[in-house]
Amino acid sequence: MKGIPYLKRKLNKKRTRALLRYKYYEQKQSAPDLHISTPEGLEWFQVINGWCTKAVDHLADRLQFDGFEDDTFQFGSMFDSNNPDIFFDDAMLSALITSCSFVFVSKGKQGKVRFQVIDGTNATGIIDDFTKLMIEGYAVLERDDNENVTMYAYFTPGRTEIYVKGENEPIAVETFNSRYCALVPIIYKPDARRLFGHSRISRACMDYSKSAMNTLKRMEIASEFYSYPQKYATGLSQEAEELDKWKATMSAMLTFTKDDEGDKPTLGQFASASMAPFVEEIKGLASMFAGETGLTLDDLGFVTSNPSSAEAIKAGHEGLRLAASKAQRCFSVGFKNVGYIGACIRDGMDYQREELFKVKINWKPVFEPDSAMLSSIGDGILKINQAMEGFIDEKRMRRLTGIE
Numbered sequence: 001m002k003g004i005p006y007l008k009r010k011l012n013k014k015r016t017r018a019l020l021r022y023k024y025y026e027q028k029q030s031a032p033d034l035h036i037s038t039p040e041g042l043e044w045f046q047v048i049n050g051w052c053t054k055a056v057d058h059l060a061d062r063l064q065f066d067g068f069e070d071d072t073f074q075f076g077s078m079f080d081s082n083n084p085d086i087f088f089d090d091a092m093l094s095a096l097i098t099s100c101s102f103v104f105v106s107k108g109k110q111g112k113v114r115f116q117v118i119d120g121t122n123a124t125g126i127i128d129d130f131t132k133l134m135i136e137g138y139a140v141l142e143r144d145d146n147e148n149v150t151m152y153a154y155f156t157p158g159r160t161e162i163y164v165k166g167e168n169e170p171i172a173v174e175t176f177n178s179r180y181c182a183l184v185p186i187i188y189k190p191d192a193r194r195l196f197g198h199s200r201i202s203r204a205c206m207d208y209s210k211s212a213m214n215t216l217k218r219m220e221i222a223s224e225f226y227s228y229p230q231k232y233a234t235g236l237s238q239e240a241e242e243l244d245k246w247k248a249t250m251s252a253m254l255t256f257t258k259d260d261e262g263d264k265p266t267l268g269q270f271a272s273a274s275m276a277p278f279v280e281e282i283k284g285l286a287s288m289f290a291g292e293t294g295l296t297l298d299d300l301g302f303v304t305s306n307p308s309s310a311e312a313i314k315a316g317h318e319g320l321r322l323a324a325s326k327a328q329r330c331f332s333v334g335f336k337n338v339g340y341i342g343a344c345i346r347d348g349m350d351y352q353r354e355e356l357f358k359v360k361i362n363w364k365p366v367f368e369p370d371s372a373m374l375s376s377i378g379d380g381i382l383k384i385n386q387a388m389e390g391f392i393d394e395k396r397m398r399r400l401t402g403i404e
Contacts, residue, residue, distance in 0.1 A: 002126060004154050007138035011124040014196075018098040018121040021201045024052040024209060025097050031213035047216040049209050051286070051300060052201045055293040059200060060093045062324050063331070064364035068339075071359060075339035078346065082115040092331055094119040095188045099197040103334075104139060104153065105182045105341045106160065107174060113342040118183075120196075125155065125183060127195045131353050133337050137183035155181035158350075178344040180353075186334035188327060197330070200293075208289040212282055219278035294319025317367070324366040332361040 023029040030046040065088040068076050079087065094101035098120030108114040118139050125137030137155035141162070144150050154161045154170075160182050161170035176182070187197040286300045296316050297304050336356055344351055381392045 001136055001156065004138060007124055007136070007154075011122075011138060011140075014124065015121050018119075020206075021052075021097050021199050022119075022121065024201050024206055025056055027053060029206075029209075031210045031217070033217075045217065045221070047213050047220060049213045049216065051209050051212065051289050052205055054299060055205055055289075055295065056093070056096050056200050058293075058295060058299060058320065059323055059327065060089065060096055062320070062366045063092055063327055065335070066362040066364045069360040069362055073339060073343045073351075073356070073359065075336075075343070075359065078113050078339060078342045079115070079335075081112055087115060087117065088335070090117045091186045091334075092327070095186045095197070095331070095334075096200040096327070099189070099194075099199040100185050100187045102137075102139060103184045103186060103338045104141075105184060105338065105345060107176075107345055111346065113346050115338060115342070123183060124196075125181065125185070127185065128180070129195070131180070131337070132185065132187065132190070132333055133341070133353070134181040134183050134185060137181045139183055153183075155183040157181060176345045177348055177350040178341060179350060180341060182341055182345065184334065184338045184341055186331060186338075188330055190330065202292065204292045205289060208285050208292065212285045212289075215278055215281050215285065219275065219282075222278065223275065291319075294321075294323050321366050328361075328363045332363075335361060 020029070027048050027050050065084070091101050091103060094117065100120050102118040102120070102123040102125075104116040104118055106114050106116070118141075122143075123137065123139035125134040127133070128135050134155060135157060137153075139153045139155070140149050140151075141153055142149075142151035148165075150165045152163055154163065157180055158176055158178050160174040162172040163170050174182070185196065187195075188200065190197040283297070283302055286297055286302055289295070290297055290300060294317065298316075336359055339359070340351065340353060340356055343349075384392055
């Protein structure tokens with residue numbers, strides 16, 4: 001075992017990057033000022049960009065858990081008693097932002113099992129490469145107003161210890177029969193190099209978002225000069241009364257008299273900066289961001305065509321569909337592991353992880369079909385069932401359409 005000090009250092013090392021991604025998702029991250037085009041005194045001025053929020057929410061909103069199939073361990077009853085309408089969305093959203101979230105499984109009242117979602121900024125551990133379950137874990141359960149840890153949990157196989165700040169001995173200990181920990185990771189896009197997965201908010205997403213914020217800031221500052229272009233007057237007498245700048249800008253009529261020698265001043269106006277280059281730059285950044293995340297320019301606020309049909313929308317979001325399918329496969333493993341640990345705690349049995357191979361997780365369709373698509377699906381089902389009677393039954397129909 002690595003021990004608590006090692007796991008604390010590991011969490012603190014990764015926590016900064018995870019919090020940064022939460023800042024981008026919550027639209028609290030500002031772009032650094034390049035000190036090139038910002039006038040003195042406007043360094044404080046900032047703008048907000050919500051593209052990273054859209055990248056996460058557009059995917060998270062299309063991931064809809066639809067229950068278990070061949071549920072021999074009765075996972076469904078455990079999840080039903082843990083606010084499933086909130087639990088699954090909470091776990092998946094945090095995993096998409098920080099690459100992984102964690103579920104703390106514990107004993108509840110009257111033999112019930114409790115599931116508590118812990119975001120990726122407050123937990124870490126050591127993962128078993130084969131099962132994606134934890135063999136050792138650490139999770140922060142409470143922090144004070146200054147983000148200092150006041151309560152945390154240490155997980156080992158079959159044992160959970162709860163500590164409070166300043167105490168060397170646990171205030172609560174929970175034991176159960178299992179070779180794994182009661183802290184289960186929900187991981188988005190893991191690989192052999194990064195066992196805790198990848199965040200939906202990639203480095204490229206953050207870079208495009210920062211560039212867009214800088215462009216918006218320059219555009220906002222330039223718009224002030226665009227609204228009130230600079231004017232000038234040459235040839236004024238040195239003895240002429242100084243003009244009130246604001247009155248001269250806003251006045252509808254100005255009068256200038258000739259001097260004693262009969263000369264008169266020349267008035268002019270500097271050319272205003274055009275807003276078009278800023279719009280084109282933002283649109284270019286939006287195109288790169290859309291390519292990175294599988295979204296379209298319409299999703300990012302740039303209307304490119306007339307309203308499309310459901311089929312056209314689905315075709316335009318092929319990258320998003322593939323990302324959603326990948327996320328469903330990744331999260332299915334995590335939720336099955338949550339149910340497995342819950343069953344071990346509920347039944348007091350150290351079940352074999354291999355016994356879960358029959359349990360399947362169903363998801364609702366990524367894109368809900370419209371009436372035209374339903375009609376084409378109906379024709380296809382009719383022809384398939386004529387060739388092979390009863391092949392597409394009610395269960396398969398629900399997978400295709402999401403209709404019960």
